[in-house]
Amino acid sequence: MPGPLFQIDRLTVEFPRRGSGLFQRGTIRAVDGVSFDVEPGEAVGIVGESGSGKSTVARAMIGLTRAASGRVLFDGHGVAGMGRAALRAFRRRVQMIFQDPGGSLNPRIRVGDAVAEPLIIHGLARGASASRMAGEAMERVGLPAALGVRYPHELSGGQKQRAVIARALTLSPGVLICDEPTSALDVSVQAQVLNLLADLRRAMNLTLVFVSHDLGVVRHVCDRVVVMHHGRIVERGACGEVFDSPREAYTKALVTAVPGMRP
Amino acid sequence: MQDADRSRTDTSPNPVNTARRWRAALRRRPGTILGVGVLAFMFAACVLSLPWTIGTMRDGTPRYADGVPAQGRVAPAFWPVRDAGEIARLNAMIPEETLREIGDRHGLAPEQVVRATSGRAGMELRGAWPSFSLGSDPLGRSLLIRLLAGGAISLTIGVAAALISVAIGTAYGMTAGYVGGRTDAFMMRVVDVLYGVPYILLVVLLAIASDAVIEDYLDRAPERRAWVEANAAEEARVRGITGAARDLLREDPGLARRLEAEASARFPLRPESDLPLGLGRRGLDLMVLLGAIASVSWLTTARVVRGQVMSLRSRAFVEAARALGASGPRIMVRHILPNLAGTIAVYTTLTVPQAILQESFLSFLGIGVKAPLPSWGNLAAEGLSELNPYRSHWWLLLFPCLLLAGTLLSLNVVGEALRESLDPRARRGGPR
Numbered sequence: 118m119p120g121p122l123f124q125i126d127r128l129t130v131e132f133p134r135r136g137s138g139l140f141q142r143g144t145i146r147a148v149d150g151v152s153f154d155v156e157p158g159e160a161v162g163i164v165g166e167s168g169s170g171k172s173t174v175a176r177a178m179i180g181l182t183r184a185a186s187g188r189v190l191f192d193g194h195g196v197a198g199m200g201r202a203a204l205r206a207f208r209r210r211v212q213m214i215f216q217d218p219g220g221s222l223n224p225r226i227r228v229g230d231a232v233a234e235p236l237i238i239h240g241l242a243r244g245a246s247a248s249r250m251a252g253e254a255m256e257r258v259g260l261p262a263a264l265g266v267r268y269p270h271e272l273s274g275g276q277k278q279r280a281v282i283a284r285a286l287t288l289s290p291g292v293l294i295c296d297e298p299t300s301a302l303d304v305s306v307q308a309q310v311l312n313l314l315a316d317l318r319r320a321m322n323l324t325l326v327f328v329s330h331d332l333g334v335v336r337h338v339c340d341r342v343v344v345m346h347h348g349r350i351v352e353r354g355a356c357g358e359v360f361d362s363p364r365e366a367y368t369k370a371l372v373t374a375v376p377g378m379r380p
Numbered sequence: 381m382q383d384a385d386r387s388r389t390d391t392s393p394n395p396v397n398t399a400r401r402w403r404a405a406l407r408r409r410p411g412t413i414l415g416v417g418v419l420a421f422m423f424a425a426c427v428l429s430l431p432w433t434i435g436t437m438r439d440g441t442p443r444y445a446d447g448v449p450a451q452g453r454v455a456p457a458f459w460p461v462r463d464a465g466e467i468a469r470l471n472a473m474i475p476e477e478t479l480r481e482i483g484d485r486h487g488l489a490p491e492q493v494v495r496a497t498s499g500r501a502g503m504e505l506r507g508a509w510p511s512f513s514l515g516s517d518p519l520g521r522s523l524l525i526r527l528l529a530g531g532a533i534s535l536t537i538g539v540a541a542a543l544i545s546v547a548i549g550t551a552y553g554m555t556a557g558y559v560g561g562r563t564d565a566f567m568m569r570v571v572d573v574l575y576g577v578p579y580i581l582l583v584v585l586l587a588i589a590s591d592a593v594i595e596d597y598l599d600r601a602p603e604r605r606a607w608v609e610a611n612a613a614e615e616a617r618v619r620g621i622t623g624a625a626r627d628l629l630r631e632d633p634g635l636a637r638r639l640e641a642e643a644s645a646r647f648p649l650r651p652e653s654d655l656p657l658g659l660g661r662r663g664l665d666l667m668v669l670l671g672a673i674a675s676v677s678w679l680t681t682a683r684v685v686r687g688q689v690m691s692l693r694s695r696a697f698v699e700a701a702r703a704l705g706a707s708g709p710r711i712m713v714r715h716i717l718p719n720l721a722g723t724i725a726v727y728t729t730l731t732v733p734q735a736i737l738q739e740s741f742l743s744f745l746g747i748g749v750k751a752p753l754p755s756w757g758n759l760a761a762e763g764l765s766e767l768n769p770y771r772s773h774w775w776l777l778l779f780p781c782l783l784l785a786g787t788l789l790s791l792n793v794v795g796e797a798l799r800e801s802l803d804p805r806a807r808r809g810g811p812r
Contacts, residue, residue, distance in 0.1 A: 179703055208705035215703075220696030225718035234714075235704045284704070 120193065121154035122292065122324055123178060127187035128152070130173050147173045149348035150187065157291070160318065160325035162339035162356065164332055164371070170348040172216075175296045175328045179213050180204065209239055212285035216297035218277035222269035229255070229265020232284045239288060254283040258313055275306035279313065286317065293318075294326040299334060311337060332375050336360055344368050404801070412797040415790035422787050426531035433529040444529040445752040447520035453766070453773050456515040456523075467497045474508045482508070515775040517762060527779055530754035535787070537670050537749075538736030544674035545735065546728045549681025550720065556682070557689025558712055568686065571679050579676040583738070586672040587747050594664060598650050604643040611639050662753060669748050673738050681727045688723050692716050722802035729795035733788040740784055756784045 128151045134143035148170040155161050163171040176182040178189050180196045189196040191207060199207055212235075215221040222231055233251035236242040242250050252262030258279045269277055278298060285293060295314065299307040315338060318325055329335050335342055335356070342359050344352040344367070352365045363369045406412055437446045451473055461467055471494045474482075483493040486501040496502045510516075514524040556567040596602055612625035615635065621628060629636040652661045659667065692698060693716070701711050736756075742748030743757030751758065763777030 181699060181703060205705055208703070213700075213703045215696050215700055217696050221700035223697040223701075223715050223719070225721075226714075234701070234706070238705050238707075238710065281700070 122157045122192065123155035123326070124190040124193075125151055125153050125155075125174070125178065125187075126190065128174065128177055128184055128189060129186045130170070130177055130182055131185040144185075146185075147348055148177065151345070151348070151350055152187075153343050153350065153353060155292075155324060155326060157324055158322060159341060160327060160339040162335035162342040163326065163328045163345060164330065164335050164342060165345035166371070167330060169345040171328045171330075171345050172296050174345070175213070175294050175326060178326065179211055179294055180207070181213075205239065209288050210290050211292040211294065212288060212290040213294040213296065214278075214281055214285055214298045217301050218274060218281050218298075219269060219301075221281055222277060224269055226268075227265065228267055228269060228272060228280050229262070231269075232265065232280060232287060235284060235287050241288070250287060251283070254287045255280065257286070258283045258317070259309075273306075274302050275309060278302060278306075278310055282310075282313065282317070286321070289321065290323075292324045292326065294328070296328045297330070298327075300329070300331065307334070314338060332360060332372060344371065406797070409793070409797050409800070411793050415793035415797075418786055418790040419794065422531065422783070422790075423535060426528050426535055429528045430532045433525050433532070444525050444754055445521065447516065447522065449518070449520050451510055451512075451516055451520035452518045453776075454510060454512045454516040454520075455773075456775050457511045457513045459515075459775070464497055467502075468495060470509045471496070471505050473510055474505065478508050514779055515773070517776055518766065518773075523759075523775060523779060526754040526759060527756070527783060530749075530756050530759050530780070531783060531787075533666070533749055533753060534736050534739055534756045534784075537666065537673070537739045537755075538732050541670050541673040541677065541735040541739070542728055542731035544670070545676075545678040545731055546681050546724060548674065549678035549727070550685050550724055552678065553682040553685030553687075554689050554712055554716065554720075557686035558693060558708065558716065560690070560693075564686070568683070571682055574676075575679055579738075580741070582676050583672045583742060584747055586675070587668060587742070590668040590672075591665075594655065594661065594668075597655070598652065598661075600647040600650060603647050604640075607643045607646065608636075608639045611642075612636075662750075665750065666753075669739065669742065673735050673742075677731055677734055677738065681724075681731065684723060684727060685720060688720055689716055692719055726795060726799040726802055729791060729798055733791035733795070736784070736791075737788060756780045760784065 128148055129146065130148040131144040131146050134145055151170070151174055153161070163174060165171045173182055177184055178191075178196070180189075180199070184197055191211065194203065194207075196207065222228065226234075229248060229251050232254055233242075233247040236247045236250055241247075248265070252265060255262050255265060260276060260279045260283060264272065264276065264280075269280075272280065278301075282298075293314075298314070299310050302310060311334060314325070317323060325338065327335060327338050339356050342353065342356050343350055344359065344365070346367045352359055352363065352368045359368060360372055363372050433444050434442050436442050454470065454473075455461055455466075461470065471479075474494075476490070479490045479493050482488075482501060482504050483490050485504075486493070486496075488496065488501060493501060493505070496505060512522050512524070514522070514527065516522055517526065552567065552571075556564045608629070609625050612629050612635070616622075616625055616628045619628075629639075655661060655664050657664060657667065698711055698715055701715050706715070739748055739755065740757030740760065743750075743755045744761040746758070746761065749755035749758055757780075759780035760777060763773070763775075763780055766773040766776045
């Protein structure tokens with residue numbers, strides 16, 4: 118049996134304290150010694166309140182944030198120490214979806230071009246064939262290819278998030294890291310996007326890392342869950358287990374705070 | 381009132397629909413249209429008249445430099461001349477045969493005709509005066525032609541210097557803002573230091589230094605001097621004298637003269653056509669001036685662009701592009717640069733008047749555009765020197781200043797309107 122796809126090993130991330138000047142140095146520890154694995158094909162949820170460091174873990178997993186100590190291993194290789202070529206290969210296999218679909222699309226670039234951009238960056242297609250592939254990717258996420266000529270502000274929130282998902286999937290990555298992909302969307306649109314992600318996961322055999330503060334959403338999508346609080350993991354386990362019979366006080370509080378979800 | 385309300389709800393929040401926002405901005409600042417009109421007129425007049433104003437006369441002098449001192453300091457055509465002495469002088473400028481014709485018609489000898497200041501003969505003489513619509517300068521050159529040619533030079537230098545400086549500023553600011561950290565801190569401290577240096581001093585130094593270099597190149601003085609000294613040293617060795625070659629040259633004036641003469645024959649002066657860029661001395665001087673102005677006026681653009689880049693860099697779409705695997709240069713060019721387009725446009729329009737003013741100021745001081753080439757700055761300087769308590773030739777100062785002021789004001793008005801329409805926070809009606 119192959120090893121885990123992602124190994125997060127005692128990951129610690131620190132940020133400079135806001136307002137620290139020349140003589141006063143300080144750091145805030147956003148993530149403090151977090152370890153967990155992600156197996157191929159599974160969907161792992163990371164939940165916690167805002168500021169618990171869950172997004173930072175996701176960002177460190179894709180190499181956007183530098184670890185103060187500890188490691189993130191992908192397929193046995195450290196993400197932080199990757200060279201240019203290795204990083205490119207890594208980015209082809211691991212893609213990320215951000216919280217704010219409007220913000221993660223460049224307002225000056227047409228949606229179709231944005232979806233085609235990964236293909237061009239990675240030299241997989243150019244010109245007409247890139248647009249054709251982008252159109253296919255858009256159709257796959259339920260977005261009419263004709264919308265490709267529009268600018269992001271001409272799309273609805275749900276359409277933008279679909280475009281972002283399409284862009285992430287043009288490279289056919291094995292892993293999709295979703296950082297609060299639905300929190301900026303209306304509830305009805307949320308459900309559509311979640312179903313889309315679930316469908317795509319099945320169809321493309323995706324490994325999902327799903328960061329959310331919404332326990333209901335995580336329960337709907339994920340197999341396993343990691344509960345974070347103040348930068349540490351307080352509880353982990355299979356989704357049903359953790360949510361139905363939480364062991365830690367924090368998890369209990371989190372679960373009881375959600376209407377209609379009782380342990 | 382209703383209009384104002386509509387404009388506030390009309391302006392769409394998206395950054396791409398600029399046409400509508402420009403219309404709204406125009407409605408709020410009606411002066412902008414006037415500014416655009418003034419600019420369009422000024423550019424059209426100066427540039428379109430260029431083939432005529434710099435065209436050569438029969439004797440080979442360009443039209444802007446054409447004139448005779450006898451026709452100097454003629455008042456503008458619309459200005460009534462009352463001074464008897466001035467009237468007589470103007471009458472004297474009328475060609476002999478015209479004078480004779482008028483004399484015949486009124487029964488006067490040519491000498492008498494010249495002295496006529498009133499009556500029908502006077503009227504007819506006034507009609508025959510050289511018509512300088514905006515007057516003439518001390519050398520009898522038409523002020524209108526010089527203003528047009530000078531305007532073309534001033535505007536061209538202003539626009540070109542502004543474009544170059546905005547390009548430098550954008551590249552610098554983007555690099556500093558995108559790289560960040562210590563590099564950014566260092567680059568911005570350099571800008572701070574340059575802000576502290578009086579720019580005029582820098583430009584003067586650049587202009588003078590380049591002038592010396594060009595002079596040496598044409599004159600070949602350094603080559604001659606080196607050759608003379610080398611030969612003097614050789615001579616000293618032959619004569620068995622120890623000591624510097626310079627001492628030998630001082631002691632033996634005959635030898636010095638002979639060597640100098642041979643050196644002059646060996647290294648003739650270079651023709652101006654040998655200068656790089658093939659622009660000639662004057663053209664090269666203008667290029668140097670342009671470069672000097674551009675190299676001191678990019679600082680503000682660099683600061684503003686850096687700030688913009690820093691805020692853009694933290695936007696989610698830049699992060700998303702990084703996660704997609706885009707390289708730094710690609711992010712800068714494809715993701716950040718298009719979002720800077722508005723800022724760059726605004727600072728170009730705001731740098732143009734600054735550059736024109738600097739050019740005019742330098743020309744006013746005599747370092748910039750040099751005679752006989754006109755520029756609004758050196759025309760104004762000439763005009764100022766023509767102002768004296770005895771008789772003021774006011775048109776020589778007023779018109780260059782009026783054109784300069786009008787152009788600068790219009791450019792600033794248009795630039796401000798552009799900035800307002802592209803920067804929602806600067807808008808009246810509060811932050812959005």
